[in-house]
Amino acid sequence: MADTEIFSEAASPISLPGWLLAACKGFAAIGGVTLLAMMLMTVASVVLRGIIGKPIPGDFELVELGSAITIFCFLPWCQATGGNVVVDFFTQKARPRAMHLMDAFGSLLYLLIAGLLLWRLIHGALEMRQYGEQTMVLAVQVWWSFIIILPAMALLTVTCAASFLAHLKGVRA
Structure with missing residues (x-):
């Protein structure tokens, strides 16, 4: 697939490989479906609580696990489209090269943080699986959510x- 240019008002335009954008969209779709399922379950639980006095058992546990899945699934798309929060008050009139340089630095910092989090999440998932950590009401194995999160x-x-590499190209251009 060809590279696709992504642009956000807060960030400089960059080109990312089409396969990467497709993967990011796919995970965002998983996050969207998970969010929709949580919303429908929450509505059903509230309605059941109002009608028969009993909510869906463990609804809060499912929302907790679903929220984690949803958040992690949206992060790649947010990065790919430049959708992260950027305070550009001082950089509104900066030249494209300077913007790419600052965006490259920000992407590098985010890369280091993401790598660190990935490493620790792998350890956390392995420990949760080893110890059999599960939710209290439904006894759902917590590590199962890591099958999507990792x-x-x-x-x-x-x-x-x-x-980061795309912004470095922008600095050189």
Whole structure:
């Protein structure tokens, strides 16, 4: 696939590989479906509580696990599209080269943080699996959520690296 230019008002335009954007969109879709499922379950639980006095058992546990999945699934797309919060008060009139330099630095910092988080999440998932940590009401194995979270975090790390390299190209151009 060809590289696709991504632009956000806060960030400088960059080109990322099409396969990377497709993967980011795919994970964002998983996050969106998870969010929709949580919303529907919450509405159903509230309605059941109002009608028969009993909510869906463990609804708060499912929302907790679903929220983690949703957040991690949206992070790569947010990075790929320049959707992260940027305070550009002092840089509004900066030249494109300076913007790319600052964006490259920000992407590098995010890459380091994402790599660190991925490393620690892997350790956390392995420990949760080893000790059999589970939710209190439904007894759902907590490590199951990491089946989606870890690849999403790995994709974020790759996306940060790609955006860092793309901004470095912008600095040189």
